[in-house]
Amino acid sequence: MKKLRFGIMGAGGIAHHFARAVALTDCAQLVAAASKDPQRAAAFAEAHGIVGCSYEELLKREDIDAVYIATTHNFHYENIRACLNAGKHVLCEKAMVMYEWQAREVFGLAQEKGLFLMEAMWSRFLPHIRRAKEWIEEGRIGALQSVTGVIGFRCNGDPEHRILSEKLGGGAMYDIGVYVTELVSFLVGSPILEVKGFVRRDSRTGVDNRVSFLLRFPEVDAALQCMITSNAKEYIILNGDQGFIEIPTANVGCESFLYDGERRLTEHFRQEHPQGNGFVYEIRAMAECIEKGHLTCPITPPEATIECARVFDTLLETGVMK
Numbered sequence: 001m002k003k004l005r006f007g008i009m010g011a012g013g014i015a016h017h018f019a020r021a022v023a024l025t026d027c028a029q030l031v032a033a034a035s036k037d038p039q040r041a042a043a044f045a046e047a048h049g050i051v052g053c054s055y056e057e058l059l060k061r062e063d064i065d066a067v068y069i070a071t072t073h074n075f076h077y078e079n080i081r082a083c084l085n086a087g088k089h090v091l092c093e094k095a096m097v098m099y100e101w102q103a104r105e106v107f108g109l110a111q112e113k114g115l116f117l118m119e120a121m122w123s124r125f126l127p128h129i130r131r132a133k134e135w136i137e138e139g140r141i142g143a144l145q146s147v148t149g150v151i152g153f154r155c156n157g158d159p160e161h162r163i164l165s166e167k168l169g170g171g172a173m174y175d176i177g178v179y180v181t182e183l184v185s186f187l188v189g190s191p192i193l194e195v196k197g198f199v200r201r202d203s204r205t206g207v208d209n210r211v212s213f214l215l216r217f218p219e220v221d222a223a224l225q226c227m228i229t230s231n232a233k234e235y236i237i238l239n240g241d242q243g244f245i246e247i248p249t250a251n252v253g254c255e256s257f258l259y260d261g262e263r264r265l266t267e268h269f270r271q272e273h274p275q276g277n278g279f280v281y282e283i284r285a286m287a288e289c290i291e292k293g294h295l296t297c298p299i300t301p302p303e304a305t306i307e308c309a310r311v312f313d314t315l316l317e318t319g320v321m322k
Contacts, residue, residue, distance in 0.1 A: 001027050033052055068120070126253075151226050151232065173208055173312055177315075179250070199315055
């Protein structure tokens with residue numbers, strides 16, 4: 001397989017994590033990183049032995065096939081458009097965009113340009129999540145009926161921090177609510193028919209800091225919570241009529257537990273990530289898709305990102321979708 005040559009747009013903490021993941025694969029290599037701050041780009045480049053440059057310079061480089069976008073949420077839409085118009089494949093950090101119309105537009109543009117575009121919902125690719133989905137599809141818990149899920153941490157940051165900043169696309173839903181929404185939709189494997197929820201907002205900045213919401217699928221109901229106000233016990237539990245699956249810290253963990261109808265543990269799956277970095281799985285999947293000429297990935301298809309953006313629109317604007 002020809003190595004997929006990456007450039008990175010944005011030089012924050014998650015970009016460093018991605019850069020280390022690329023180095024762990026044999027299907028990709030990192031060429032350059034760009035930032036609006038030249039000093040930050042230079043420091044990032046020195047740390048990873050690559051080239052530091054501006055956004056414009058990055059997109060003009062002929063030795064870059066794809067761009068990983070690691071900027072704040074508010075810039076994703078314009079960054080994706082710029083990359084696609086420059087002829088680059090794109091992997092954009094979650095939440096990929098802030099609104100459903102933006103998701104539909106950028107996927108349409110990627111199709112028009114004949115380029116690969118995927119949201120970096122890396123947790124869908126993790127082995128323990130894939131195993132849980134296999135258990136469901138194999139009927140190990142019978143008919144899936146309901147799901148519960150919680151994700152949360154306490155953010156004590158400055159109101160100007162990206163997570164608490166409305167202008168930077170902050171808030172609980174965009175930052176971590178995307179995980180429970182897209183992991184649950186992946187595991188359930190059917191479209192969301194209805195959304196209802198309650199949104200509480202930070203008194204200083206107005207961003208959502210605690211959201212409780214219900215998702216109705218054709219045969220399954222899900223009750224989910226995300227918050228940036230508490231170091232919550234994080235989990236996803238999937239209840240069937242013949243057992244259940246428990247996934248602790250589902251989005252970053254490495255294990256899943258299968259229980260039978262008598263609540264007895266029947267299987268425990270655990271697989272550590274290479275050097276603790278779970279980003280390697282999505283990088284490998286993207287490289288394989290592009291090698292085969294695919295413009296999207298079946299694990300995180302456009303429909304999943306568009307559907308999640310619709311959930312954002314619903315909860316953050318109206319609270320009810322019918």
